[in-house]
Amino acid sequence: MSDGAGETLSNLLREERRFPPPAELAREANATAADYDRADADSQAFWAAQAARLDWAQPWSQVLDWSGAPFARWFTGGRLNAAYNCLDRHVAAGLGSRVAFHWEGEPGDTRTITYGELKDEVCRAANALLSLGVRAGDRVAVYMPMIPETVVAMLACARIGAPHTVVFGGFSAEALRGRILDCDARVVITADGGYRRGSASPLKPAVDEAVRECPGVRGVLVVRRTGNEVEWTDGRDVWWHDLVARQSAEHMAEAFDSEHPLYIMYTSGTTARPKGILHTTGGYLTQVAWSHWAVFDIKPERDVFWTAADIGWVTGHSYIVYGPLANGVTSVLYEGTPDTPHRGRWWEIIEKYRATILYCAPTAIRTFMKWGGDVPDGFDLTSLRLLGSVGEPINPEAWMWYRHYIGGDRCPVVDTWWQTETGAQMISPLPGVSVCKPGSALRPLPGVRADVVDDTGKPVPDGSGGYLVLTEPWPAMLRTIWGDEQRYLDTYWSRFPGMYFAGDGAKKDEDGDIWLLGRVDDVMNVSGHRISTTEVESALVSHPLVAEAAVVGATDPTTGQGIVAFVILRGDAGGREPEELAVELRGHVTREIGPIARPRQIMVVSELPKTRSGKIMRRLLRDVAEHRTLGDVTTLTDSSVMEDIRGRLPSSGGAADEES
Secondary structure, three states: OOOOOOOOOOOOOOOOOOOOOOOHHHHHOOOHHHHHHHHHHHHHHHHHHHHOOOOOOOOOOOOEEEEEEOOOEEEEEOOEEEHHHHHHHHEEEEEHEEEEEEEOOOOOOEEEEEEHHHHHHHHHHHHHHOOOOOOOOOOOEOOOOOHHHHHHHHHHOOOOOOOOEEOOOOOOHHHHHHHHHHHHHEEEEOOOEEOOHHHHHHHHHHHHHHHHHHHHOOEEEEOOOOOOOOOOOOOEEEEEHHHHOOOOOOOOOOOOEEEEEEEEEOOOOOOOOOOOEEEHHHHHHHHHHHHHHHHHOOOOOOOEEEEEOOOOOHHHHHHHHHHHHHHOOEEEEEOOOOOOOOOOOOHHHHHOOOOEEEEEEEHHHHHHHHOOOHHHHHHHOOOOOEEEOOOOOOOOHHHHHHHHOOOOOOOOOEEOOOOOOOOOOEEEEOHHHHOOOOOOOOOOOOOOEEEEEEOOOOOOOOOOOOEEEEEEOOOOOOEEOOOHHHHHHHHHOOOOOOEEEEEEEEEEEEOOOEEEEEEEHEEEEEEEEEEEEHHHHHHHHHOOOOOEEEEEEEOOOOOOEEEEEEEEOOOOOOOOHHHHHHHHHHHHHHHHHOOHHHOOOOEEEEOOEEOOOOOHHHHHHHHHHHOOOOOOOOOOEEEHHHHHHHOOOOOOOOOOEEEO
């Protein structure tokens, strides 16, 4: 670690392990080194070739119109329909009997849905929405569990040109109401409930509460999933099975302009008001379809693909729905949690459906580490040939555990960086080309231009850290923030003029490969040194006793901020004394990074506060570390976690604190 206090971001742990592509995968890889060369030579021609993988009702006249930068228009003049590209064209090609989804409900109920069956159901749902008065351009809110009807609802909206906004089913009525009002949704599609952790979790009551203050909502379409009693408003509420089932399975998909809005996805911002990220049709579908095909080396005729995420997040939109279906792939769709009814549920599903590709979050991987390798060892995972991670930087040791225990030391691990705003994967290994490094996303994908810059916007040299930026437009990019163009400009384009600032810190190693360091606001300032939380967490997780770690900076009168670490031990850690363990872990971090990164305080906890999407809520940990009143805990999977952590934290000093 440099002793210069002016460093933008600290150096990441040195990682020497390397994993070249398996020979057989490299021989048959979809994407090759030549793709980088083609994209470097002419990025617009490269993206035009990827757009040609879709069916267009009318060809485009211009690949990219950047004349109104930073407002982009891709494939201008072109017309297409997203649902047609995901369904109809595959059925027309004779693939109607191919399985689109193996759906697994948490209680164990299952459904297998072919492309032909999915097309028919989407047509019926499209006709149902039309019967409710929904027209092209009208917004539809979707507040659903992980069931096939959620996919059907999204594609039915896309089919008729009604932009959808999918609100994660774990959000409160207040959060749902705010999103409905912001985009002026006219219809809400929901369910009586869904199953989570072994019990029915109601959804319809939150919709009822939300729409009381949403006068623009004229219809609520309700799927019966759990069978629990729900309140009913005649004239507004209608059962899915009553309305959709009686519709015709014939519907002619209308072609829409390439820039026609496809969906709005709300994401947190620095203010209380969430940002409505707008994605349009042609560019988005082009990039998610190509990136899915290239990054996962998809072979539609034989792969069974599983993105273990929720459709309520962008990962689910791009790599459960639009990317896989555009490529005609068979996917797994799972409703529940990894530990219901037992901790081997994911591995049981992989064994059952012979899944070949798994894409999940590092949070899940670290949870499995905590449970121990003997759990996946009890299942046949030999069908897997490729693994992916998404959502946050992955610790090198979690990467290695994933590769060993889940991938059998034979599966490449593609660590992908992208955002709700980017729409599709931006930085990732290509599995048939890249020599992977545990913990690194390596380099921008072909057709993507990214760099790491300093405070002045100047690219940093190899071996240095800074801010991750995107220097050229890309097809799946957000077009604006819904209803607030100025906020779009201020949020993404003002920090480094002419470049999109992702809000993430990153480092380029000596080879020029990129290591993500997490959000810039997750960077601590200790005695003038800027230290990323990801870096310290990686050091802690590299210790054999630690399964997961979360690190925050707490106000310190001497150093500005002190590092407070919360760790979960692996299942085989044994009964170590907290004082002894704290000393050992602080020494380990010192050896891995340097004395400046030594945590002031280390707490052993049983769980970390996480949202239902698996993100660690460091804001709440900072509240606890600084003895403040806790902020909003309504989005947590289990709000009692915070009380347990607060009860363990000494008011001052204590055995787990570093002695002065």
